[in-house]
Amino acid sequence: MKIVMFSAQPYDERSFDEVLQRDYVSRGFELVYQKAALSLQTVALAQGGEAVCAFVNDQLDAPVLETLHGYGVRAILLRCAGFNHIDLEAARRLGLFVARVPAYSPEAVAEHAIALILTLNRHTHRAYNRVREGNFMLDGLLGFNLHGKTVGVVGTGKIGLATARILKGFGCRVLGYDPYPTDEFAALGEYVALDVLLAESDVVSLHCPLSDATRHLISAASLARIKHGAMLVNTSRGGLIDTRAVIAALKSRRLSALAIDVYEQESQLFFHDRSSDIIDDDVFTRLMTFPNVIVTGHQGFFTVEALREIAETTLHNLDCYAGGRSCGNLLAGNA
Numbered sequence: 001m002k003i004v005m006f007s008a009q010p011y012d013e014r015s016f017d018e019v020l021q022r023d024y025v026s027r028g029f030e031l032v033y034q035k036a037a038l039s040l041q042t043v044a045l046a047q048g049g050e051a052v053c054a055f056v057n058d059q060l061d062a063p064v065l066e067t068l069h070g071y072g073v074r075a076i077l078l079r080c081a082g083f084n085h086i087d088l089e090a091a092r093r094l095g096l097f098v099a100r101v102p103a104y105s106p107e108a109v110a111e112h113a114i115a116l117i118l119t120l121n122r123h124t125h126r127a128y129n130r131v132r133e134g135n136f137m138l139d140g141l142l143g144f145n146l147h148g149k150t151v152g153v154v155g156t157g158k159i160g161l162a163t164a165r166i167l168k169g170f171g172c173r174v175l176g177y178d179p180y181p182t183d184e185f186a187a188l189g190e191y192v193a194l195d196v197l198l199a200e201s202d203v204v205s206l207h208c209p210l211s212d213a214t215r216h217l218i219s220a221a222s223l224a225r226i227k228h229g230a231m232l233v234n235t236s237r238g239g240l241i242d243t244r245a246v247i248a249a250l251k252s253r254r255l256s257a258l259a260i261d262v263y264e265q266e267s268q269l270f271f272h273d274r275s276s277d278i279i280d281d282d283v284f285t286r287l288m289t290f291p292n293v294i295v296t297g298h299q300g301f302f303t304v305e306a307l308r309e310i311a312e313t314t315l316h317n318l319d320c321y322a323g324g325r326s327c328g329n330l331l332a333g334n335a
């Protein structure tokens with residue numbers, strides 16, 4: 001069986017080849033790696049494949065899925081947790097098998113969120129540059145103790161819970177908001193309404209999925225209710241934040257700092273080397289001018305453990321599809 005992987009990076013090839021050779025030599029799986037992201041312009045690269053393996057910025061809307069189906073593709077393997085970028089209704093209509101990797105390493109993303117909080121707070125990014133230029137002045141690098149501060153976790157699923165556990169270790173008061181509360185989180189923190197979380201938290205960290213209900217959860221209206229001087233961290237999906245509203249809140253000092261690992265328009269930028277290009281996204285370039293903003297290019301998941309888990313689960317999902325066995329990670333299809 002031929003599987004065409006889109007948006008394939010060298011590290012994807014290494015981790016998938018390793019698991020393929022270790023566990024699936026006898027299965028006759030063949031992986032074809034394509035650097036291009038999947039879109040209507042590139043979908044022809046999937047011809048001859050029975051399965052397609054896609055990542056977060058691959059386009060999986062109805063026209064792309066219909067074209068894939070026309071080529072004989074019957075399985076879509078998402079090598080990510082989020083599935084906001086696939087039209088599941090269209091996939092079901094076409095009878096496609098769709099599976100994802102629901103929890104490859106919640107700690108990888110949680111630890112990155114914490115790294116962003118600590119970096120923003122203690123200005124490590126600025127200190128690094130200063131020291132390398134022989135400037136050992138401290139003025140401008142003043143932080144605060146995380147111990148004793150209130151941190152709001154929006155979305156207390158796997159990653160939110162892992163984040164809350166670490167924050168508890170720092171001695172933070174942890175607030176949570178989630179329409180589906182869990183006992184595990186309740187044992188660590190306190191569930192409150194979203195407005196209360198926004199009003200009381202010194203740091204707000206987003207860990208809920210992107211959906212119609214959560215798009216622009218952070219908007220001009222919610223920023224008007226956020227604690228004055230709060231820090232906002234988003235390692236979930238860019239669409240949770242109205243970036244223009246956040247820029248206004250940074251300018252008015254309502255927000256003291258922002259860290260994002262995801263960005264609304266990230267597909268044009270992230271996972272590409274754009275260092276020699278003129279970036280024509282004025283919203284993004286405005287963000288880059290703030291000393292109290294950190295952007296990382298969707299690397300929350302990027303640990304050795306997570307890459308291994310992604311490859312193992314994706315190939316396990318494919319094996320379920322190939323063998324007609326039930327698959328616990330199914331989003332659409334009959335297996």
Ligand code: NAI
Nearest residue numbers: 081082155156157158159178180207208209235236300301
């Ligand atoms: P999960 O499904 O375990 O948890 C998500 C939680 O959000 C659930 O408890 C759910 O009830 C809650 N939720 C749903 N609607 C909500 C709302 N309106 N307000 C507040 N909470 C709401 O998912 P997991 O594994 O914790 O991942 C969370 C998100 O992190 C994913 O959806 C994905 O977008 C993002 N992610 C980012 C990565 C990165 O590299 N930066 C890597 C992996 C995931």
